[in-house]
Amino acid sequence: MPGENLQEIRGIIxxxxxWDAVFVIVGLMSLLVGIVTLLALVIDLAIDGLxxxxxxxxxxxxxRRPAESGILSAWVGTVLVMLVTAxxxxxxxxxxxxxxxxxxxxxxxxxxxxxxxxxxxxVPSIIYGLxxxxxxxxQFNLGESILAAGLTLALLVLPIxxxxxxxxxxxxxxxxxxxxxxxxxxxxxxxWDHVLPYATGGILTGVIVGLSRAxxxxxxxxxxxxxxxxxxxxxxxxxxxxxYISFAWLQAPFTVMPIQMFNWVSRPEPEFQLNAAAAGLVLxxxxxxxxxxxxxxxxxxxxxxKW
Amino acid sequence: MTExxxxxxxxxxxxxxxxxxxxxRVIEVLLLLAAFSSVATTVAxxxxxxxxxxxxxxxxxxxxxxTDTRWSxxxxxxxxxILPLVSGTLVTTVVAxxxxxxxxxxxxxxxxxxxxxxxxxxxxxxxxxxxxxxxxVYGYFALLFVTPLLQQVLPDLPGFNMLSAGLVxxxxxxxxxxxxxxxxxxxxxxxxxxxxxxxxxxxxxTALRVVLPAAISGISAAYILGISRAVGETMVVAIxxxxxPIFTLNPMDEAATITAYIVAVSLGDLPHGSLEYQTIFAAGLTLVLITLVxxxxxxxxxxxxxxxx
Numbered sequence: 001m002p003g004e005n006l007q008e009i010r011g012i013i014x015x016x017x018x019w020d021a022v023f024v025i026v027g028l029m030s031l032l033v034g035i036v037t038l039l040a041l042v043i044d045l046a047i048d049g050l051x052x053x054x055x056x057x058x059x060x061x062x063x064r065r066p067a068e069s070g071i072l073s074a075w076v077g078t079v080l081v082m083l084v085t086a087x088x089x090x091x092x093x094x095x096x097x098x099x100x101x102x103x104x105x106x107x108x109x110x111x112x113x114x115x116x117x118x119x120x121x122x123v124p125s126i127i128y129g130l131x132x133x134x135x136x137x138x139q140f141n142l143g144e145s146i147l148a149a150g151l152t153l154a155l156l157v158l159p160i161x162x163x164x165x166x167x168x169x170x171x172x173x174x175x176x177x178x179x180x181x182x183x184x185x186x187x188x189x190x191x192w193d194h195v196l197p198y199a200t201g202g203i204l205t206g207v208i209v210g211l212s213r214a215x216x217x218x219x220x221x222x223x224x225x226x227x228x229x230x231x232x233x234x235x236x237x238x239x240x241x242x243x244y245i246s247f248a249w250l251q252a253p254f255t256v257m258p259i260q261m262f263n264w265v266s267r268p269e270p271e272f273q274l275n276a277a278a279a280g281l282v283l284x285x286x287x288x289x290x291x292x293x294x295x296x297x298x299x300x301x302x303x304x305x306k307w
Numbered sequence: 308m309t310e311x312x313x314x315x316x317x318x319x320x321x322x323x324x325x326x327x328x329x330x331x332r333v334i335e336v337l338l339l340l341a342a343f344s345s346v347a348t349t350v351a352x353x354x355x356x357x358x359x360x361x362x363x364x365x366x367x368x369x370x371x372x373x374t375d376t377r378w379s380x381x382x383x384x385x386x387x388x389i390l391p392l393v394s395g396t397l398v399t400t401v402v403a404x405x406x407x408x409x410x411x412x413x414x415x416x417x418x419x420x421x422x423x424x425x426x427x428x429x430x431x432x433x434x435x436x437x438x439x440x441x442x443x444v445y446g447y448f449a450l451l452f453v454t455p456l457l458q459q460v461l462p463d464l465p466g467f468n469m470l471s472a473g474l475v476x477x478x479x480x481x482x483x484x485x486x487x488x489x490x491x492x493x494x495x496x497x498x499x500x501x502x503x504x505x506x507x508x509x510x511x512x513t514a515l516r517v518v519l520p521a522a523i524s525g526i527s528a529a530y531i532l533g534i535s536r537a538v539g540e541t542m543v544v545a546i547x548x549x550x551x552p553i554f555t556l557n558p559m560d561e562a563a564t565i566t567a568y569i570v571a572v573s574l575g576d577l578p579h580g581s582l583e584y585q586t587i588f589a590a591g592l593t594l595v596l597i598t599l600v601x602x603x604x605x606x607x608x609x610x611x612x613x614x615x616x
Contacts, residue, residue, distance in 0.1 A: 013509065016511070016512060023417070026413060026417075033410055034414070034433075034478060037478045038440075040452065041445075041448045045447070045448075098338055099338035099342040103335055103338060124538065124539020124598065125541065127356075127594065135355060162345065187331055187335075215441070216444075218442065218541070219541035219569075219570060222574060223573045225577075265450065265546055266546065276447055291439045295432055
């Protein structure tokens with residue numbers, strides 16, 4: 001009797017294990033959906049866009065004739081906007097992260113800021129565009145400029161940088177902090193000389209991921225009124241005569257890569273859509289490249305640091 | 308070296324210690340100000356949306372805004388009913404969730420409970436790349452690849468439709484759903500699984516009846532994030548679903564979402580302070596409120612089903 005029972009149970013388990021095997025297949029298939037889509041997207045873009053990618057494409061303005069159009073003003077615009085974003089967001093983000101993690105451990109203000117950062121990360125990006133339109137463009141009178149665009153994207157990536165900075169700081173064992181205090185370091189000396197250097201890898205990863213997101217953002221910049229056809233470059237930041245650096249470019253109207261691509265996609269002529277594919281290819285190359293660097297850095301720092 | 312602090316203290320009439328404390332205080336205040344910038348951003352967003360919307364509602368009644376089924380603020384015969392934009396937003400979101408929730412959850416269960424360590428280390432970053440691709444590229448893909456593909460099966464499908472936009476958004480948010488769900492399932496203690504195995508349960512039974520319920524609060528947080536992304540997604544719908552505000556619940560139709568409307572209006576020239584200018588803020592406020600409702604709902608669901616072990 002007990003032997004028979006055991007066999008019955010084994011039979012049930014064996015039958016249930018068939019479902020295990022079925023689920024493995026279902027699981028692999030659902031992973032494949034994502035990966036196949038990714039491949040289809042890249043291949044589709046490559047087939048349409050690769051023939052358009054030439055030196056001419058990077059050195060021409062967007063003009064009426066699709067075959068002579070290029071992304072000169074777009075990629076210059078992207079680089080300049082990113083410059084403003086990085087200068088504004090990196091110090092602010094790291095400083096906020098340091099405050100939340102190292103100083104404001106147990107007060108209500110820190111709690112408030114923390115809830116805020118979490119909520120901000122979930123706000124749709126176009127809402128930042130509306131904020132920027134009302135605040136930067138009209139209230140501060142920055143107009144539809146590179147400065148306004150850079151600051152808008154800085155607000156957008158700030159939560160990402162804050163969160164990754166905090167994670168990086170949290171990963172550093174307290175023994176490092178205590179050792180620094182034991183040698184007479186003040187709190188700030190402890191943070192600046194010991195904790196921050198160790199956290200550099202994690203923070204850098206967050207900064208790169210944040211900026212790669214900012215490069216691809218389109219909606220907020222359309223909202224603040226980025227132009228779609230720009231046939232000139234902003235003033236050069238470097239000058240031949242004293243003081244060698246000029247800030248006139250901050251006020252210049254601009255376009256960026258994703259907006260240029262959007263403009264080409266929304267045109268009915270198929271020739272322009274080939275241009276859009278080529279611009280998309282460049283854009284993907286930028287963002288995926290930055291993501292790959294971030295993943296590599298994370299891996300390297302994880303390998304090097306052993307607590 | 309030793310004289311230096313003394314000289315300094317003579318000049319400033321402060322002992323080195325007081326100077327150091329002062330410096331520490333100044334740094335702390337500066338850091339606090341930096342951290343406070345995020346609160347300022349939130350306040351500024353709300354203030355901006357609310358003041359412009361208030362100006363809008365002085366000219367358009369709230370009743371018309373909520374019940375009129377036509378949205379045509381730029382026409383001579385102007386109607387200000389938000390319903391067509393809300394329906395467009397909800398339809399694309401539902402289509403996206405029908406893709407992302409099953410696929411994302413299954414992928415998360417597979418990666419957390421079944422996959423070998425090696426496979427997970429390779430597949431997870433690949434899935435995360437999906438979230439790293441600019442949305443405007445997804446828009447191109449939806450309009451020029453997915454829609455023609457769907458038209459082979461559904462010949463009546465118009466060139467702009469919410470179906471392909473929704474499907475593409477769905478794939479786009481898979482990594483948000485799967486990666487957070489997987490983290491939640493992986494943090495379920497091993498002894499729960501071992502208890503289940505000891506009772507003779509298989510891997511799938513353990514995954515579905517022990518791990519999934521234990522991780523449900525984290526998983527629902529993942530769903531909420533996915534919903535927020537889908538509701539706020541702009542470029543895919545603006546490119547692939549069209550810019551016409553049409554009140555319809557049929558995903559095969561062309562229709563504008565709230566976000567697509569904001570883009571469409573911003574592409575034109577907006578006179579500052581005009582009623583058209585205010586409509587995009589009223590639309591933006593609606594969008595924020597919709598996201599907020601889902602987040603609050605998620606917060607309570609998460610609390611209600613949180614398992615403590």
